[in-house]
Amino acid sequence: MTKVRVSTCSLAGCFGCHMSFLDVDERLVDLLERVEFNRSPLTDIKACESCDIGFIEGGLCNQENVEVLLQFRKQCRYLVAVGACAINGGIPAMRNSIPISDCLEEVYLNGKGLANQLIPNDPELPRLLNQVRPIHEAVKIDYFLPGCPPSADEILNMLQQIVDGNEPSTSHKNIRFD
Amino acid sequence: MSQVLTIDGKDLAFDSGDTLFDVAQAQGIYIPHLCHHPDYPPQGNCKLCTVDVDGQSKCACTTQAETGMSVQTDSTTLTEYRRALTELLFSEGNHHCPGCERSGNCQLQATAYAQGMTYSSFKLLNPQRQIDASHPSVLLDRDRCILCGLCVRASAQEGKHIFTIAGRGSDSTLAVNSDSGLLADTNLSAEDRATQVCPVGALMVKQQGFRIPIGQRIYDQGTIDDLGNRRPQYHSPKSKTARIAGDSDD
Ligand code: SF4
Ligand code: FES
Numbered sequence: 055m056t057k058v059r060v061s062t063c064s065l066a067g068c069f070g071c072h073m074s075f076l077d078v079d080e081r082l083v084d085l086l087e088r089v090e091f092n093r094s095p096l097t098d099i100k101a102c103e104s105c106d107i108g109f110i111e112g113g114l115c116n117q118e119n120v121e122v123l124l125q126f127r128k129q130c131r132y133l134v135a136v137g138a139c140a141i142n143g144g145i146p147a148m149r150n151s152i153p154i155s156d157c158l159e160e161v162y163l164n165g166k167g168l169a170n171q172l173i174p175n176d177p178e179l180p181r182l183l184n185q186v187r188p189i190h191e192a193v194k195i196d197y198f199l200p201g202c203p204p205s206a207d208e209i210l211n212m213l214q215q216i217v218d219g220n221e222p223s224t225s226h227k228n229i230r231f232d
Numbered sequence: 233m234s235q236v237l238t239i240d241g242k243d244l245a246f247d248s249g250d251t252l253f254d255v256a257q258a259q260g261i262y263i264p265h266l267c268h269h270p271d272y273p274p275q276g277n278c279k280l281c282t283v284d285v286d287g288q289s290k291c292a293c294t295t296q297a298e299t300g301m302s303v304q305t306d307s308t309t310l311t312e313y314r315r316a317l318t319e320l321l322f323s324e325g326n327h328h329c330p331g332c333e334r335s336g337n338c339q340l341q342a343t344a345y346a347q348g349m350t351y352s353s354f355k356l357l358n359p360q361r362q363i364d365a366s367h368p369s370v371l372l373d374r375d376r377c378i379l380c381g382l383c384v385r386a387s388a389q390e391g392k393h394i395f396t397i398a399g400r401g402s403d404s405t406l407a408v409n410s411d412s413g414l415l416a417d418t419n420l421s422a423e424d425r426a427t428q429v430c431p432v433g434a435l436m437v438k439q440q441g442f443r444i445p446i447g448q449r450i451y452d453q454g455t456i457d458d459l460g461n462r463r464p465q466y467h468s469p470k471s472k473t474a475r476i477a478g479d480s481d482d
Binding site: 135138141142143144145147148150151152185187188190191198199200202229230231232 | 322326328329330331332335336341344345348349350351352353355356358359360361375446
């Protein structure tokens with residue numbers, strides 16, 4: 055039986071959704087009978103190949119996030135926005151009502167006890183977006199799984215339903231934004 | 233002589249002057265609502281209580297019951313309307329649930345769960361709004377205010393007239409009635425109904441934080457349709473043991 059190929063990645067997130075996914079614990083063994091992981095922190099594969107399902111944690115806070123997301127969308131048949139940051143920017147989006155220059159100056163120039171104040175400007179660093187934006191503003195998202203983070207049960211349930219070819223539904227009792 | 237109308241196929245008697253919301257509530261029929269509380273005059277601000285009356289959409293809280301009306305409180309279309317309204321409320325403010333003390337005790341969040349909202353399909357506006365932390369025991373975080381006007385009505389009814397909604401359209405904002413415009417220069421107290429009645433995390437008693445952990449809060453126990461519109465019980469900032477009563481208007 056060919057296995058369903060799954061990729062996961064974190065954009066502007068804290069890896070909390072990935073940590074939550076790891077709480078599937080030994081159920082991962084059964085899961086691996088049916089799915090294989092491509093790009094994911096589990097495999098350390100860095101570039102996503104053509105996949106059946108992509109799970110994205112985190113919103114868009116810099117140019118690199120946008121590039122990775124566009125690449126994911128091209129490679130994945132179904133894309134799932136996982137967690138508060140992917141869905142509405144989450145905690146990083148708390149900077150959205152403050153001008154980006156004010157944020158950078160506060161952190162790198164005017165913060166207490168700073169020596170050699172300098173706003174990082176290495177050309178290798180991805181440039182920040184003015185605001186942290188949800189991923190559905192940039193690409194089509196097939197399914198949304200809210201939570202900060204969603205529980206392992208919810209993540210597994212979503213994955214299994216897509217693998218089974220069912221239209222995933224989050225039970226209303228299980229929707230959580232925190 | 234009482235009169236009769238139909239709600240969700242049931243014939244119900246009502247008295248003159250009752251609103252559709254009153255009639256449904258007396259029968260234990262839950263109609264989603266955020267800006268209405270039975271202790272205060274209805275204003276029809278949030279439209280969450282929209283019901284179908286003989287094929288027309290009307291606010292249950294501001295519509296007088298009339299003999300012969302046929303009212304439907306629930307349908308796929310009504311849920312879609314209500315979900316869109318809830319998404320709009322999320323898009324209009326800065327609702328960062330994972331960082332909000334009120335998460336789990338918030339009626340806006342609970343309404344979103346009940347309407348099956350998993351994300352907002354409207355652009356998040358991220359408005360810049362002013363926080364008022366000047367008062368020793370009450371915080372006003374306008375980022376989370378949904379302009380329901382309940383604090384305005386509650387404060388007027390307790391004779392203090394501390395709040396008003398100023399501005400128009402998307403510039404509307406909750407204003408404080410003092411020369412400085414700050415809560416510190418009013419006679420508001422943590423015990424006031426005006427402080428307590430806020431359905432979201434905009435007006436909150438300070439120093440509560442995460443005394444009750446996420447996972448054990450009101451809407452972690454059940455849905456708002458089942459539990460009704462509840463508000464948390466606060467610890468009084470004045471004493472370690474005193475509690476300020478929570479409230480339920482379901
Ligand atoms: S502060 Fe709370 S009660 Fe007052 S208008 Fe805003 S949401 Fe309503
Ligand atoms: S509850 Fe009726 S309009 Fe808000």
